[in-house]
Amino acid sequence: MDNLLHPVFAFLASGSNTPAYLPLALLLVFGTAKLLAEIFERFGQPGIVGEILAGVLLGPSVLHWVEPDQLMASLAEMGAMFLLFRVGMEVKAADLFRMGGTALAVATLGVIFPFLAGWAIFESLGHRLTVSIFVGAAMVATSVGITARVLASKGLLELRASQVILAAAVIDDVLGLLVLAFVSSFGEGDVNIASLAVTAALASGFTVVIARFGAGAFERIVPKVEAKLSISEAQFNLALIVLFGLSLLAVYIGVAAIIGAFLAGLAFSQTATKRVQDLAHGITELLVPFFLAHIGLELNLADFARKEVLWLSILLLIAAVVTKLIGCGLGAVRLGRNDALRIGLGMMPRGEVGMIVAQIGLQMGIIDRPVYATVVFMAVGTTMLAPPLLTWAFRGTIHAPPEEDFSLG
């Protein structure tokens, strides 16, 4: 498809050393994402799907104009961090804890079912045990960014189902971390149970302590610190430092940076002024399209030219949807059928966590390129299916118009 590489864009391929690279990449990704979002919304479809498709269009699948390089990956990750930070600010930690039991059941069953499905499919096709286990592991972790964006843009974060999803997504990430640590050590030949236990305890402790005590502590401390500072926009600058700090701590402990960002938002949920929320909103407006488009950039449609890869990918995608729906739905069954369905669909997107597991497997030489492609297809597919299905599942609950201030769309 290299003949589509128009001369104007040809130097993009030559790397990032020309002065035009940055403004061109920003214009192409942001402009295309917003254009497709506009077109999708005109036809009553979720704009998010258009923004992901912008990445498919610009990336290695079709036009080859933008590569998922360090800059794009970093802007995407910053977009996800600021998105979860904003969502955390909108949520009350107490509500999450009230839903704790249900969320634990949702997260646990939502990990077990997909793992078994991924493992069983590859086992039955005659793959080696290590391959099957890696695919199962890649099916596990929910990536809550997409769901958070849908719920936030429609003003649905207050609903019981939304709060179960957010709490379950945090627990799910800790479980996903353990699965990741397990398969990583698996590749090395021995599994150290003691080290897994320490990781689990650290990650759980970090999460619970900040979720439980962060908001109250910050409500007392932040205004005092702020009053002593000379720099302008002191509270906003403090919030950014806490955001980066907790994201880093989360990574050191072993969970995803966006979980730290979510906890930073939670910690500021009772403190942040309207101005801090507005300033953070400006950053999410800039960066979230890069997060969405980057999902599409990761896909390479050329991988699916072989029919058996395509069919296996579709099978894995269906299994990924159905098993989260059944697993998470069972965990939430006491909330009634409607909420169980909403929660199952909200936990469906796998996003980047599944891709990271697959990349580790690829680097270790355990899985090959076609298997990697099927996992990426599953991750991107669940992410693109979530917005329309969530919009449909929540259709009865949208009474009030979305808050103007938080219309992330």
Next chain:
Amino acid sequence: MDNLLHPVFAFLASGSNTPAYLPLALLLVFGTAKLLAEIFERFGQPGIVGEILAGVLLGPSVLHWVEPDQLMASLAEMGAMFLLFRVGMEVKAADLFRMGGTALAVATLGVIFPFLAGWAIFESLGHRLTVSIFVGAAMVATSVGITARVLASKGLLELRASQVILAAAVIDDVLGLLVLAFVSSFGEGDVNIASLAVTAALASGFTVVIARFGAGAFERIVPKVEAKLSISEAQFNLALIVLFGLSLLAVYIGVAAIIGAFLAGLAFSQTATKRVQDLAHGITELLVPFFLAHIGLELNLADFARKEVLWLSILLLIAAVVTKLIGCGLGAVRLGRNDALRIGLGMMPRGEVGMIVAQIGLQMGIIDRPVYATVVFMAVGTTMLAPPLLTWAFRGTIHAPPEEDFSLG
């Protein structure tokens, strides 16, 4: 100085492939910049200088914790783009044109004097003619970002001197482009006058047309387009697309991306709502510290261990300050001594444009590493001297407190 590399940060040196790299780099650069800004402001010094020093501290000069890689350079350039976009929104294009004659004299004399000084110093030290011309060329172009930030943070953009500085900086950049085109072709052995003339005409035409007609046209067009769009925050998204688009166009024509960003801001100056300005302000709060710290990251103090390099650097720095002061001051002499001084100081920072010229010379093999280091010293030095000197020169004019909305500090 590698022994300062604490194990916690050691993996920074191993590149950007670990999941901790992004949050750690964000935390280190942003956190250190704001910490030093706070300390400087406590002692009545400009916070900006602290933020530049953060880069010196974290970079190759002292700690080696952060390298000026693609990510840092991109965040820095985005910071400069959004800063100039915000400044453009605050300025009335008509005011700039009213100051056009003075600005032209300021820019022209402010290019001639530094060029001659750089050339003369290196010529008198016995360097080859090509080396002297490259150093002269690197002394030419004002980098208006720092000055814009000082003036904006103190609410001084409305003043006559500020408007001359902004208009002259745009003209200066077009002249700097011509000098750059000249020395680049110089290296190839022949200078194509016709191609230089086309470049000059294109760059001037682009700038004048947008500055003259942009704001009026956008005032009519943007509300109509906005009304037809379905996506949320439509005006802000439009503004970002215009910002990236004009930045790119500026680069294609040959001037710096930040000139395009400034023109985009000018075009929106009569249209942008308070909300669009607030959202853009959130982005500048995040990104401008990276722009400032990156200036410090570019410096490597180890280059100045040799005494003759250090002395030559100091001499070049003094020449850079004095020649802009005299050249630009002469151009503005009809506005009186105070404004001439303010304008001369405001045009002093060379920033990244001087470094780009020096890098080209380095890559062409025309200048060597010590000469490159003296140019970087001059560029960083003029940038760090500007904030305190500007604060001093404008001290009598600060009547009103800075607008809360635009306190970029």
